[in-house]
Amino acid sequence: MYKPLFVTGIGTDIGKTLISAILVEKLKCDYWKPVQSGELDNSDTIKVQRLVSNEVSVFHPETYRLTQPYSPHKSAAIDGIGIDEKTIIAPKTDNRLLIEGAGGLMVPLNNHFLVIDLIKQLNAEVILVSQNYLGSINHTILSIEALKQRGIPVKGIIFNGDENTSTEEYITTYTQINHLGRIPVLTTVDKNTIADAGKYISL
Numbered sequence: 001m002y003k004p005l006f007v008t009g010i011g012t013d014i015g016k017t018l019i020s021a022i023l024v025e026k027l028k029c030d031y032w033k034p035v036q037s038g039e040l041d042n043s044d045t046i047k048v049q050r051l052v053s054n055e056v057s058v059f060h061p062e063t064y065r066l067t068q069p070y071s072p073h074k075s076a077a078i079d080g081i082g083i084d085e086k087t088i089i090a091p092k093t094d095n096r097l098l099i100e101g102a103g104g105l106m107v108p109l110n111n112h113f114l115v116i117d118l119i120k121q122l123n124a125e126v127i128l129v130s131q132n133y134l135g136s137i138n139h140t141i142l143s144i145e146a147l148k149q150r151g152i153p154v155k156g157i158i159f160n161g162d163e164n165t166s167t168e169e170y171i172t173t174y175t176q177i178n179h180l181g182r183i184p185v186l187t188t189v190d191k192n193t194i195a196d197a198g199k200y201i202s203l
């Protein structure tokens with residue numbers, strides 16, 4: 001059986017949800033966002049569900065639905081709860097499971113447990129979403145180093161947005177991690193463009 005795919009990013013707002021939607025549609029896999037911070041009426045699960053056309057993918061409920069749009073450890077504290085990592089258990093499914101993280105790898109779920117620890121706990125392999133901006137080489141290589149240090153398998157990097165061949169080549173050559181493709185800036189984000197964008201990813 002496949003390991004779950006964990007979509008993380010070099011930061012927050014980098015395009016994890018958009019790329020998760022493209023992958024869920026391409027692979028017809030299930031989707032699960034274990035921790036949602038804020039935007040509960042327009043959660044990442046709702047966004048992906050709206051962008052996916054196939055009828056095979058199952059959308060599993062979040063384990064933690066936090067009302068405030070902050071780092072999960074802080075959102076949980078405001079809601080008067082603590083996130084207990086032992087309660088975050090992957091849903092049972094016969095289909096492949098794609099998991100979307102919150103923010104980047106070193107985002108805290110509580111005072112001792114980070115998103116990167118959750119990836120390890122769930123025995124997942126990583127797809128890292130990167131974006132080309134000045135400073136992104138540093139953020140991308142640091143993310144890969146942290147994953148390597150913990151022995152977490154990395155399926156590859158997907159670049160999101162404008163192309164920068166020099167940056168992309170440097171990162172993939174230095175890290176020796178697969179370049180799985182690049183999603184251009186989509187002028188319209190809807191079911192059609194999400195289904196079509198699967199062509200940009202080799203997986």
Ligand SMILES: Nc1ncnc2c1ncn2[C@@H]1O[C@H](COP(=O)(O)OP(=O)(O)OP(=O)(O)O)[C@@H](O)[C@H]1O
Nearest residue numbers: 012013014015016017018102103161183184185186
């Ligand atoms: N390639 C793209 N073309 C057009 N719009 C994009 C693209 N990538 C991301 N966006 C838009 O940028 C915004 C942020 O993207 P997204 O929600 O996927 O980020 P995220 O990494 O999932 O954020 P979070 O950390 O909150 O989960 C969204 O409005 C999304 O639709």
Ligand SMILES: C[C@H](N)[C@H](N)CCCCCC(=O)O
Nearest residue numbers: 012037069070071102103107
């Ligand atoms: C609320 C937001 N959209 C994300 N889901 C959470 C981002 C946490 C980032 C924390 C940090 O790295 O400082």
Ligand SMILES: [Mg+2]
Nearest residue numbers: 016017044100
């Ligand atoms: Mg998201």
